[in-house]
Each structure stands twice: as C-alpha cells, then as structure tokens.
Amino acid sequence: MITRKWSSTLGGVDMFNGRDVISISDFTRDELEKIFRAALKMEKSGKREQSLLKGKLLATAFFEPSTRTRLSFETAMHRLGGSVMGFSEAEGTSIAKGENLADTIRMLDSYADVIVMRHHLEGAAKLSAEIAKVPVINAGDGSKHHPTQAMIDLYTIWRELGKIDGLHVALTGDLRYGRAAASLIYGLTKFRPRKLSLVSPALLKLRKEIEDFLRNSGLNFSEGENLEEIIEDLDVLYVTRIQRERFPDPAEYEKARGSYRIDTELLNRAKKTLIVLHPLPKLDEIDLRVDETKFAKYFQQAAYGVPVRMALLALLLGAVRL
C-alpha cells in the first residue's frame, strides 16, 4: 500500500493539510521541493489507481475555459481514488443567471472537500479562499496567477535537468498579461538560477510590480528583445503565446510574431542539453518541426501536470504527510 510507504518514509509537521493555493509566492523553496518529491513518487506509481483520496470529492469551478488544467486535475483526482464534480463553463449554471462568485463558492464549499477554480477576475481565488473552509486551488485568475502551472514548470526543469540552481532560464512571449509566465518568474525567485532573461516585444514587457519583485529578490535578470543574442547560453527556453488582441496594430502583431518564433534554425545554435518548455496551448510560436527534436519538452511538461497535481491534492487533503 502506498499509504504505508508514505508514512514510513516521511514524517514531521504537516504544512500542507487544508492549505489554499493562491500564488506560488506563498510557498517556500523547501515546500516546493517537498511537492516535487511527492510528485516523483506519484509519477512512479504510473497509471495505477490508488486509494489515497477514496471518498473525497473535488469540485472544479471553471468560469473560464481550460483543457489541460481541468483535465489533469480531474485525472489526478481519479487516479487517487477520489471523485470529481463541477462545471467547465459558466453557461448552463446559475452563474449565467447572474449568481455572484461568492454564492457559487459557498455552495461548492458545502459539497466538496477541495475546490479548483479558474476565473477571469483577478483576485477571485483569493476572495474564494476567504469564503470557503475547504482548500481552494487557483487554476488561473485573470492575468495574475497560475500557481500549479508554475509548480509543473519548475518540476519539469528539476526532473529534466536535475536542478534549477545555476541554470540560465529565458522566458519569451507575453510577459505582461501571461499568468503562466508571471507565476514562473515568482517561482524561480525561490531558487538560484544563474540568470533569468526576459525576451519580449516592448508592448508585452513585465508589469512593474513583477519587475520590482524581481529586483528585490536579488535574482540576476535582464530584459531584452532579441533571443538570438542569448540562445547559445540558455539551459531552459520557456515560450508563451503572443495574443493578437494585445496589439492595437495588426502590423505590429505580425512583426512581433515573426521575431519570437522558435524554429530549428535558432535551436541549432543552442546547447545540446537545452530544453524548450511551453505551458500550452501553442499556436505557431514554435515551428512544428521543433516538436520532433530532443529540445521539445512541452508535451512531457503537460504530462507532468498529473503527478504534480496528484501530489498537491494528496498533500492538501492530508492523505500524505511530508
């Protein structure tokens, strides 16, 4: 039984049981590494169903569309022997009739043992966590936070390269409105990467509050617009989508799209060990031919979503202790 294995190998104070997951900033390096180790155990158990969360119910409250995040949370819960209920769009629920967020959360709180939610309003998860007694996991609030995505991103780097410290990590694409990029930046400040390069069109540069946070963190970082200048030194290249609607001028969009496209020609100049990540969905920011190269780790990254979320759910519901 996996339960016995957990309790026999790990012990100590439980800092996860009943906790909300609103922002990656709320976690220490030590806690993130504990999640990684728990995820590794989950990964090793493969697709076999476990009974750690038997009898527990996960509510998925997706006021905004999602594919990977929702399905990987559902998969994670099922694999742990728990069950899932909820909605994947506001349409067809009382929200469409005008019910407010707080009332919807009160209802889910009384039904379920844990709530995973995505909402277009920034701070929605924080407010929900204040209302709900059960743990609330933020699966994206507007352009602010997506903490579990950042956990998966960091886990992918840790799994694929064995460490996060000492690496040169570049983030490219929409660093202004992209919540995955913002959360990864917050998460990286918990570690000691050698350098963080932020490569984006001027319009999509970091928001001031994130830039200030980075500056205060003491992490070595630089902002630029040209990936070609740094490609040879990179260990991790994290690509995000550039959304057309962010640009007032279509010509500007086409220009930005062209200059931030990752193709095999660019990657030929990279270190052999470089990994390319993407929170997905990707459109044409990564050339399809890159998918077949050894650099492409984004599908593996998406696959890691399940064990990382399994680890998190089991920890928050007190089924495993670290």
Next chain:
Amino acid sequence: MTKLDELIVRRIRNGTVIDHIPGGQSLNVLKILGIRGGEGYTVAMVMNVDSRRLGKKDIMKIEERELAPTEVDRIALIAPEATINTVKNYRVTKKMKVKLPDEIKGILNCTNPNCVSNKYREPVKPSFIVASRTPTLLICKYCGTYITHDEVVAQYALAG
C-alpha cells in the same frame, strides 16, 4: 507655525489645524473631508509656503470641525507627514501625527478594473497592503496591483 503664517491666517477658536500637507495637496484634503464649500465651515488655507522638511507645504484651518479616525487615515494616504491639531478655545488640546496603518480597507478602490474587489455584487471590501509610506505605495490584497501616490490623489480628485 511661523510668524509669517500667523500673519496670513488668524488663529481659530475651535476646530482643526492640519499642518505639513505636501505643497498643493490641501484641496485634495478638503475633498477627503467632504468639504465642498456649501457646508458653511470657515476654512483657511495657506498653499506652498516654504518648509524645511517638505520643501513646500500647505496648512489648513477648519473651524468647528473635528476629524474622525477614518478621515485621519485617508489624509495619511496623500499627506503622510501631516500633523493634525485639535483646537478648543484657542488652545491645542490634541496633537496627532497621521500614520498610515500597515493595511487599509475600504477607503480606496483598486485601479485594476478586472480586480474582484471592484465588483459591487461580491461581498468584498477593497484592501491594500502599505508597501511604502513616503512616497505612498499600496498593493491590492486581492490582485496585487500597485497603487501609487499619484493614483491615490487622482482617485480623490475624481471622487470630488
């Protein structure tokens, strides 16, 4: 107060004297206090006098008006070094130095229109962590947006 100021504005019998307002901000202080002119208060203001501490400062005297603690907190947002003296029968009976609390709630809105604290149908009061006092910098507790000193002033100006 200096002799010069006394020449410009006479002493008041009962009321409040607010000193060390940053130069030019006294009109915004009036807005915070909800004084529009029609209330009948006798108000005297001195704007942009030299100050060793602030460079330029404003001074304000309001007769027959005492300040509530929430008003003091709001003044702290735009005049973090202000001193507030309560005057009774020509004597200063209470001297207060404004101090921004570590967290402020309900007296300001988040500037991010997409912040959950701006949705009137949700049971939530806008709340801010005070990240810096001089200059004022607030961080929305819900969405993390920065609210700068200028944005606070602009918000009060709009409210007026």
